[in-house]
Amino acid sequence: MVEYEPVIGMEVHAELLTQSKMFCGCSAAFGGAPNTRVCPVCMGLPGSLPVANGKAIEHVVRTALALNCQITPVSIFHRKNYYYPDLPKGYQISQYGDTPISTHGWLEISVNGAKKKIAINRVHLEEDTGKLFHIEGNKSEVDYNRSGVPLMEIVTENQPPPGLDQITSAEESREYLVQLISILMALDVCDGKMEEGSVRCEPNISIRPKGSEKFGVKTELKNLNSLRAVYRGVQYEVERQEKVLHEGGKITQETRRWDDEAGRTYVMRTKEFAHDYRYFPEPDLVPMRFADEWIEELRKSLPELPAAKKQRFLRQYGLSEYDAGVLTTSLDLADFFESAAKEYGDAKAVANWVMGDLLKLLNATSTAIRDSKISPSHLVLMLMLMDKGTISGKIAKAVFEEMFHTGKRAEEIVKEKGLVQITDESALLAVVDQIIAENPKIVDDILGGKDKSLMFLVGQVMKSTRGQANPKLVNEFLKKRIEEKGV
Numbered sequence: 001m002v003e004y005e006p007v008i009g010m011e012v013h014a015e016l017l018t019q020s021k022m023f024c025g026c027s028a029a030f031g032g033a034p035n036t037r038v039c040p041v042c043m044g045l046p047g048s049l050p051v052a053n054g055k056a057i058e059h060v061v062r063t064a065l066a067l068n069c070q071i072t073p074v075s076i077f078h079r080k081n082y083y084y085p086d087l088p089k090g091y092q093i094s095q096y097g098d099t100p101i102s103t104h105g106w107l108e109i110s111v112n113g114a115k116k117k118i119a120i121n122r123v124h125l126e127e128d129t130g131k132l133f134h135i136e137g138n139k140s141e142v143d144y145n146r147s148g149v150p151l152m153e154i155v156t157e158n159q160p161p162p163g164l165d166q167i168t169s170a171e172e173s174r175e176y177l178v179q180l181i182s183i184l185m186a187l188d189v190c191d192g193k194m195e196e197g198s199v200r201c202e203p204n205i206s207i208r209p210k211g212s213e214k215f216g217v218k219t220e221l222k223n224l225n226s227l228r229a230v231y232r233g234v235q236y237e238v239e240r241q242e243k244v245l246h247e248g249g250k251i252t253q254e255t256r257r258w259d260d261e262a263g264r265t266y267v268m269r270t271k272e273f274a275h276d277y278r279y280f281p282e283p284d285l286v287p288m289r290f291a292d293e294w295i296e297e298l299r300k301s302l303p304e305l306p307a308a309k310k311q312r313f314l315r316q317y318g319l320s321e322y323d324a325g326v327l328t329t330s331l332d333l334a335d336f337f338e339s340a341a342k343e344y345g346d347a348k349a350v351a352n353w354v355m356g357d358l359l360k361l362l363n364a365t366s367t368a369i370r371d372s373k374i375s376p377s378h379l380v381l382m383l384m385l386m387d388k389g390t391i392s393g394k395i396a397k398a399v400f401e402e403m404f405h406t407g408k409r410a411e412e413i414v415k416e417k418g419l420v421q422i423t424d425e426s427a428l429l430a431v432v433d434q435i436i437a438e439n440p441k442i443v444d445d446i447l448g449g450k451d452k453s454l455m456f457l458v459g460q461v462m463k464s465t466r467g468q469a470n471p472k473l474v475n476e477f478l479k480k481r482i483e484e485k486g487v
């Protein structure tokens with residue numbers, strides 16, 4: 001049987017964080033009552049003229065620089081003509097051909113320890129469309145609030161030059177998107193919210209016999225609004241195409257919709273081609289010329305990007321590759337970690353709490369780190385209570401959760417709930433003796449050399465003190481008492 005290799009292209013649209021729309025002064029904010037953020041320009045009324053948004057152009061150039069792209073000295077806009085009710089002008093202002101704002105970039109990803117520099121074909125600028133609502137009784141309504149919101153498109157290169165790669169698996173597609181979104185958020189050009197449609201991803205997938213240079217017929221996927229959907233959608237499409245070819249069938253070039261609930265794709269429409277859009281230069285907008293000094297100024301003012309931050313975390317805090325990777329996927333998470341690590345000193349301990357308990361609680365409650373009630377100092381104060389022996393590691397977990405929900409300080413919670421660790425020797429010895437008396441067989445095992453059984457007894461003592469015993473002391477006392485028995 002022929003073995004196939006997938007080739008995956010990624011088209012990512014990102015809504016840019018600007019005050020106003022791309023070609024008019026209307027608010028670009030998300031939401032609003034339908035058709036309250038509109039004007040003659042973004043409703044396509046005759047006689048209105050567009051004016052390009054300088055901030056949006058700057059956002060695209062900064063993104064392009066962060067993605068190692070070359071900036072095109074003179075870049076122009078085009079009209080992409082097609083008729084659809086959510087597009088009031090009858091065309092979308094976009095960029096076509098060899099004059100997008102930037103070309104020839106790359107983005108490094110790492111999957112299972114294997115690094116790849118994914119080639120990027122272009123980063124360009126266009127405008128968003130309105131939104132259609134299909135309601136009962138064959139009626140539809142349209143909201144033009146999103147019409148004309150600046151949209152950046154980032155497209156990967158399907159014929160990478162030497163030294164660069166392309167995406168060849170579902171895992172890599174997901175990782176590419178994770179890294180791309182983390183860069184957009186670090187640059188503060190997009191809020192990165194896939195579920196609100198701020199980032200939309202349309203992968204195209206084809207497969208070809210391993211080692212072959214020729215591309216197979218590709219299909220494009222729509223409606224992927226989470227990282228998980230991207231992974232599952234791409235994986236499904238690769239497997240579907242393999243099945244079709246193995247059965248002697250043919251792949252049709254088409255756009256398919258991903259159904260997240262059903263876990264499968266459906267045909268939406270057969271693929272349209274570029275000439276269907278009758279692209280031509282937009283006559284109402286002047287060409288954009290980028291001065292070298294301006295580009296250099298922007299390059300110098302780029303913030304520390306996730307990849308560089310990861311390298312610094314490896315060096316400065318001695319974290320593992322994995323930990324540094326997780327902590328730098330979001331700027332807020334990295335800042336939280338770094339501020340606590342600096343204050344506390346033991347970076348590894350801080351990383352464990354941030355990546356473990358904090359991330360778990362943030363995910364479980366769908367809370368963004370900047371909206372959570374816990375601060376880096378809260379975590380540090382709690383770690384210090386553990387160091388002093390006031391609370392055990394087990395109690396700390398409960399305290400942490402309480403801090404997360406209430407924003408109270410660890411000391412306050414410990415006092416309120418009477419969670420102070422039992423360090424009183426006689427009290428602890430009494431419990432230890434009782435557990436030893438209740439488990440004669442285990443004690444014999446330990447005396448017989450089965451050291452691991454000691455952990456069971458430690459567990460029993462912790463259980464009977466509801467986690468409030470100091471595990472170090474428990475260990476010590478158990479060993480001492482059992483040794484005395486053996487003599």
Ligand SMILES: [Zn+2]
Pocket residue numbers: 021024025026037038039040041042043148
């Ligand atoms: Zn407008």
